[in-house]
Amino acid sequence: MSRKLISVALTLLIVLPSAQAQHDHAVSAPQVPGMTMPAKPAVNAANNLPAAPVKISGAFVQALPAGTADGSVYLSLTNTGKTALKLIGGASSVSQAVTPMQQTRMTGMAGMTGMKDLPVMIIEAGQTLTLRPGGDHLMLYRMKRVPQVGETVSLTLNFVGYAPLKLKVPVKRL
Numbered sequence: 052m053s054r055k056l057i058s059v060a061l062t063l064l065i066v067l068p069s070a071q072a073q074h075d076h077a078v079s080a081p082q083v084p085g086m087t088m089p090a091k092p093a094v095n096a097a098n099n100l101p102a103a104p105v106k107i108s109g110a111f112v113q114a115l116p117a118g119t120a121d122g123s124v125y126l127s128l129t130n131t132g133k134t135a136l137k138l139i140g141g142a143s144s145v146s147q148a149v150t151p152m153q154q155t156r157m158t159g160m161a162g163m164t165g166m167k168d169l170p171v172m173i174i175e176a177g178q179t180l181t182l183r184p185g186g187d188h189l190m191l192y193r194m195k196r197v198p199q200v201g202e203t204v205s206l207t208l209n210f211v212g213y214a215p216l217k218l219k220v221p222v223k224r225l
């Protein structure tokens with residue numbers, strides 16, 4: 052990040068502290084860079100880490116209008132291991148990072164939802180975690196370009212203690 056961008060981000064952080072953790076994937080307006088920066092993907096690719104004991108199904112990237120800043124990946128993750136799996140994010144061919152996000156509801160504000168970064172998404176042993184539209188998701192943080200229907204997005208998911216998991220994910224309209 053350039054020095055100029057950093058100073059802009061800092062200024063916005065000071066002016067708009069409440070803008071953090073809320074965004075709308077359907078809106079193409081520029082986003083306030085006050086949102087929590089995603090954690091850097093763990094550097095473990097070169098180590099002899101075992102493959103994560105996880106089964107992925109139904110994975111897709113949501114098709115979005117051109118110019119949309121952030122995207123979403125939905126999928127089911129089944130932990131076939133004996134201990135909890137910790138998903139801490141990842142990378143994709145179309146975004147700066149992949150970040151676990153939690154859908155939140157604001158009490159007292161009918162229908163208002165927001166979202167916040169989850170540092171860790173936990174999948175308990177033997178359980179399936181399903182990320183569906185309207186709920187928790189993996190965010191394609193700051194897309195370099197918006198993938199189109201018919202395309203396949205390369206995705207890497209990082210689980211604590213395991214080798215990065217590589218996936219090819221189709222793009223679908225909701």
Ligand SMILES: [Cu+2]
Nearest residue numbers: 121152166190
């Ligand atoms: Cu999100």
